[in-house]
Amino acid sequence: MIAEAGLVALWLAASLAAMQLALAALAVRRSDDILAAAVRPVAIVQGGLALLAMAALIRVFLTSDMSVALVVANSHSAKPWLYKFAGAWGNHEGSMLLWVTILGVAGGAVAFLERRIAERTLTATLGAQAAIALGFYAFLLFASNPFARLTNSPADGQGLNPLLQDPGLAFHPPTLYAGYVGLSVAFSFAVGALVTRDVGPAFARAMRPWVLAAWVFLTIGITAGSYWAYYELGWGGWWFWDPVENASLMPWLAATALLHSVSVLATRDGLRAWTVMLAVVAFSMSMLGTFLVRSGILTSVHAFAVDPERGTFILILLAIYIGGALALFATRIGLVRAGNTFELVSREGSLVANNLLLSVILGIVLIGTFYPILAAAMGTQLSVGPPFFEKAAGPIALVLVAVMAAGPLLRWRRDSARALVKRMTWPIAATGISAVLSIVLAGWFGLLPMLGLALAAGLAVASIVPLFGRNLLRTPMFVYGMVVAHLGIAVSLAGMAASSAFTKETLVAKRIGESASVGPYLVTLRGIRPVIGDNWSALEARLDVQRGNGTGPLLAPQSRFFSNPPTTTSESAILTALDGQLYTVLGQSDGQGRWQLRLWWKPWVTLIWFGGLLIALGGALSILGHWLRDRRQKRRAHEAVEAAAHREAWGA
């Protein structure tokens, strides 16, 4: 029953999306206010129905209803409840439903909350959102039905991929998707504004919180995913330049550029065409990522069951939406009045530089991700690995960091280079001091990591310089948002540079009682014992960890064996210290009493994810700040009107 209810909710949501699109199209074409008034409620109900379908799927997974094909293929009744719950989106159909649910809910939220832009533009925006939703509803209903029943239901399911049986699955996909699909709002806003030719500061101010919110989710999702891969895969790395990681990085880069250019549009009414373009590109990258993962044209650790038919379906949707938006852009943007101009040395100038550099990095990641496909089309087989991305994107990212340090210290419209250098005294000093200090303390450790550390110090100082000489209590919250986000980049960069330069790794085979040293730690293998879990059994090493003279805690890395489906995974054991992490993995036995141990000492590696969270926090503060200011302005305007009425009434 529950499965059928979910399917009905999905069909209803799809028909409401069709209705929403038709109403919006008619309302915009005829400028009909009565039709337009119906669009908002339809969008809200559509979002609610999508949410209901998702809830039904979760319910089916939680109760292990083995008559539903998806549950049989991806779940098992002996699984802990958290993985039954999260398993609902640990597969192609379920994750697609989550995708569409977020799309519907985001559209509903826009309909419910947005009051700042012209009603006609909003109607067009909701129409665009419905058009996207309609295509993906069709994809679910015709090519990926999550609620399909089996005629002969088996006694139990086939289980979930053990790598996914981790609390990370409950958290990573929903946040990442909220970011990915949240960008659809920016896309729809851009399409709506192109349809009504209404690109201006009001449009930018309305779009900004949605872009920021999606960006915050995307940042958290990427950070969480990076940490998950780090401890779950047991490879000790935090970023692999895997096509799917790139697929999440590309929308993030575009969204980062977008939220900066949207500020220029909101504050100074410049960069109109560029902002609209970025809004289209950001969500296009999300859709492209979805297509890449699900069509099987690229191989990756994230690949879903490969199905060319589904790939074709998504490709057609992609061609319609992205192609349509780009064609609309090409025909309409010429009709949008040009915005304000500005000098090269100015806040706008630095933001343009930021946008260009981010776009170049985006281009590099895009080329690196697609090059294997292109090369395959020409008959050579190759893969593009971390060396390409690091060499090509690294230096540009460092230039971007320098621009990021200077940007917030520039005035809008026009500034002098000499004044900038004066304001940059402290950051430049910090860069120089940390460069010298790190070389004196650690010796030469490579140009890129050294520049990374030095620039991180400079950026950290530069990011708090905008607070100098301000009344800290009266500083707007969104300024704090910028400060915290930029500081987060500095922290993250420092972690990347330090861990890439100073990581120590060793692979040893040890008998019980023997020790190995890595970094500042001495690791002793105390014993191996079998452990039984809910749906797995494991061999667990007991590692005594010693640093200096003190005794440390016991670490217990495991080699786990899952029976449904039969797979072995390595559960790393990690010791987090203030200045880094000790990362241990248990390998195989050689049959003669020796056990393989892989040990890493990764100094300051935790800063990478801590920085990521700071960046997200900065985005959240920025949303809050803009909201608070809007509210205050509204109140002031209201008070002014009342005061005027009061004066008039009393003739003063």
Add this chain to the structure above:
Amino acid sequence: MRRWLLWLPLAIFTVVVVFAVRELRKPSDRTVYSAMVGKAVPAFDLPPILSGKPGLSAGDLRAGQPRLLNIFASWCVPCIAEAPQLMKLKAMGIPIDAVAIRDSDTAIAQFLKRHGDPYARVGDDKNSQVQLSLGSSGVPETFVVDGRGIIVKQHVGDIRDEDVAALAEAWRKAR
């Protein structure tokens, strides 16, 4: 802004779509094509690892008769899995040589006693140097080398039952 510039994003996107369509229409091919195929085996000379079985040099692979060259180790689990298939290939009359990677004589002797010994020669590659120069990155891997020392096929991973025919065919063709 120039008008044509506005159409540029759409043009780029169209190219991406065309490539994606081409790629989708092709049946997916998961074979790893070796860059070493068609090239000569690099020069090497490995000492024997077992008493009573000769070591292996590049010259041995140029002796006129095509051979299989198996890269293996006693500590590698998939090597155990492919051992029966190697014995099958040997039974077809195909000569097989081997390079043992980072291994010891006692471990190898025990491995061959337990899982069968298909090898004519076994070279001792203490630090994987020959393995790397052959363009092999893991164990097990199997090369088909024609009588003139030219590599005609590289099989990555363990030899499954369904791979036996293809390897035998490649060996037959190399004659």
